[in-house]
Amino acid sequence: VQLLQSGGGLVQPGGxxxxxxxxxxxxxxxxxxxWVRQAPGKGLEWVSAISDSGGSAHYADSVKGRFTxxxxxxxxxxxLQMNSLRAEDTAVYYCASHTGGNVVVTAxxxxxxxxxxxVSS
Amino acid sequence: xxxxxQSPDFQSVTPKEKVTITCRASQSIGYNxxxxxxxxxxxxxxxxxxxxxxxxxxxSRFSGSGSGTDFTLTINSxxxxxxxxxxxxxxxxxxxxxxxxxxxxxx
Numbered sequence: 597v598q599l600l601q602s603g604g605g606l607v608q609p610g611g612x613x614x615x616x617x618x619x620x621x622x623x624x625x626x627x628x629x630x631w632v633r634q635a636p637g638k639g640l641e642w643v644s645a646i647s648d649s650g651g652s653a654h655y656a657d658s659v660k661g662r663f664t665x666x667x668x669x670x671x672x673x674x675x676l677q678m679n680s681l682r683a684e685d686t687a688v689y690y691c692a693s694h695t696g697g698n699v700v701v702t703a704x705x706x707x708x709x710x711x712x713x714x715v716s717s
Numbered sequence: 718x719x720x721x722x723q724s725p726d727f728q729s730v731t732p733k734e735k736v737t738i739t740c741r742a743s744q745s746i747g748y749n750x751x752x753x754x755x756x757x758x759x760x761x762x763x764x765x766x767x768x769x770x771x772x773x774x775x776x777s778r779f780s781g782s783g784s785g786t787d788f789t790l791t792i793n794s795x796x797x798x799x800x801x802x803x804x805x806x807x808x809x810x811x812x813x814x815x816x817x818x819x820x821x822x823x824x
Contacts (some may be wrong), residue, residue, distance in 0.1 A: 632815075639804065640761065642754075642812060645813065654812070655813050657812070659809065690760055699813070700808055703749065703751045703763065703766040703767065705766070706815075707760040707761055710760055
């Protein structure tokens with residue numbers, strides 16, 4: 597199993613960025629997916645998750661209304677569209693797979709390599 | 718929101734010693750508690766799922782126990798490669814949450 601991430605980089609406050617994650621080695625459409633972030637020197641923070649079909653999406657209060665998670669099961673790709681970025685969104689962002697199709701009552705098992713998002717002027 | 722409180726925050730341990738890390742949930746989460754290991758500049762790795770089930774390929778010195786609100790990760794006979802930060806995570810309800818982490822240092 598591999599989760600290959602792309603996107604990220606430096607963006608000004610108020611700007612936008614899109615992260616992508618391309619899993620391989622498992623049937624992508626059968627599993628829920630999450631984005632988890634880690635600010636420099638800090639712990640893990642769950643950001644967003646989406647069910648296997650994409651029918652339900654969930655967000656942490658800290659990003660609700662600014663971030664949008666989506667998936668394209670035909671392209672085996674997970675996305676995180678981040679708008680109205682703030683300095684406090686600066687972090688390494690990880691995509692991660694769940695052990696089943698639902699977001700809750702499943703464990704996060706595999707993680708991507710992480711991508712750094714820096715929000716600064 | 719379910720808050721996960723880990724203790725201790727930091728532990729300095731000699732090789733072959735036993736390590737015990739606890740995670741307390743602010744409300745009952747059944748067995749929906751998972752443990753991760755994160756080494757510096759690496760992605761987290763799943764060690765234990767559903768409180769006590771070892772993940773594929775995890776050394777047998779790692780074990781987990783507990784249910785409801787109180788959980789424990791045990792590392793028997795610590796090895797130098799186990800120096801890392803360990804996190805608990807609950808998937809019982811949204812928002813998903815993580816504990817604050819326990820850093821294990823090798824003396």
